[in-house]
Amino acid sequence: MDNVSNIIKEIKAGNVKPIYFLMGDEPYYIDKIAEFIENNVLPEESRGFDQTVLYGKDVSIQDVVGAAKRFPMLGEKQVIIVREAQELSRNINELTAYVENPQPTTILVFCYKRDKLDGKLKVTKALTKQNYIFHSKKKYENEVLKWMTGVLKTKKLTIEPKAAALFIEFLGTDLTRISNEFDKLAILLKPGDVITVDIIEQNIGFSKDYNNFELISAISTLNVQKSYRIINQFSKDPSANPVLLTISALYTHFKRILTYHALPNKSNAASVLKMSPYFVGEIEQAAKLFPMKNTAKIISALHRLDVKSKGVDAGNISHNDLLKETLISIFENVKK
Structure with a gap:
């Protein structure tokens, strides 16, 4: 199935498919398509009679198919939206026969969030063959x-x-x-x-001064004092600044630096690193401070600290001490 704008364009033109199987890790577009169908396909006066919302945790595939095979009460079409359709995953193959011969007066919409169908299933092959699947992928x-x-x-x-x-x-x-x-x-x-x-x-309540973004910026400009000031602030409210997320953010940053070092053509760095060109300069600057070999050492150290942050061989180390250990591991690998 095409992208969101094309799907909506087709629906507006009256080219409505009998089945929309909306699946994937990004629920935003699944909701947008389902919401558009819910609010625009049927005339407002017939929605109370010919539009039904089902929930996967409350129904079976047989219930869904039974509802889909009914005829509309008032208009020419009926719309059935199955929310939380991922709850039907165990028996989803039972939908195959309906997919192969859908009711022409029914528009059946599945909202299959944060998951996707196994490509080997018969139902997946049937849906793919008819171009009924929309895969909503997480964005970089x-x-x-x-x-x-x-x-x-x-x-x-x-x-x-x-x-x-x-x-x-x-x-x-x-x-x-x-x-x-x-x-x-x-x-x-x-x-x-x-x-x-x-x-x-x-x-909104985000701190513009004390966050992982500012910590990474301080490290990338070798602002040691600011780096320690930020982690000291983090330690005052560990629940709002989980050490696991900080280490993860730093790991991503140094992986980008390592990738940048390895690029034969650094002019397309933004595309390869999957980040805004506006911030590539920070990666370039950090790469001058942290040579490729040193960057690899930092990544290994961050991996060990990640394990420790999850309680493995951590002893009684505090949130603040773990973050200090993280900064020490980074700054000792600055280019001499």
């Missing part, structure tokens, strides 16, 4: 930054690159959570405003 960081720009454009807002990175630092690449925060800001801001790190701190 650089893709999320591009997506942010597009979403904010519809709200007549823009965002600073650093502010965008701060969103990803705190919310990861979860498009639904980021979208929800954008909705809040759109209420507070006026058209034409630029979302800055100060606006984020004031209205």
Whole structure:
């Protein structure tokens, strides 16, 4: 199945498929397609009669198929949306016969979130053959930054690159959570405003000074004092700043530095590293401080610290001491 905009375009043109099997690790697009079908395919006056929402945890495949085979009560079509469809995974193959011969007056939508069908299953092959599957994949960081720009454009807002990175630092690449925060800001801001790190701190609660993004920036510029100040702040509220996430963020950063060292053509670094070109300069700067061999040593040290952060051979080491050990492992590998 094509991308989201093409699917919606086809539906608007009246080319509606009998089955939409929406699956994958990124629920944002699954929700968007299902929401569009729910709000636009049937006339408003017939939705109460011919539109049904089922939940995978409450029904069986037989229940879904039975509902799909019924005729519409009021209009020419009926819509059935199966939310939490991943709960039906154990017996999903029982859907095969219906996929091969769907009811022409039914539009059956499956929201199969944070999972995907095994490609070897008969039902998967049947759905693929008819082009009924939409696979919603998690986006890389650089893709999320591009997506942010597009979403904010519809709200007549823009965002600073650093502010965008701060969103990803705190919310990861979860498009639904980021979208929800954008909705809040759109209420507070006026058209034409630029979302800055100060606006984020004031209205959403992210600290613009004490976060993993700022820690990585301090390390990459060899600002030792600032690095220790940030981890000391982290240790005051470990629940808000899990050491596991800090080590993970540092591991990702140094893996990028190692990859950058190995690039024969550094002009396409942003694409290979899957990050915004705006931040490639930081990787380039850090690569000058941490040679390839030293970077590899840091990655090995971070792997050991990651294991220790999970309680293996950690003894009674505190949150703060573990972070200090992390910084020591990094700074002792700076180019002499």
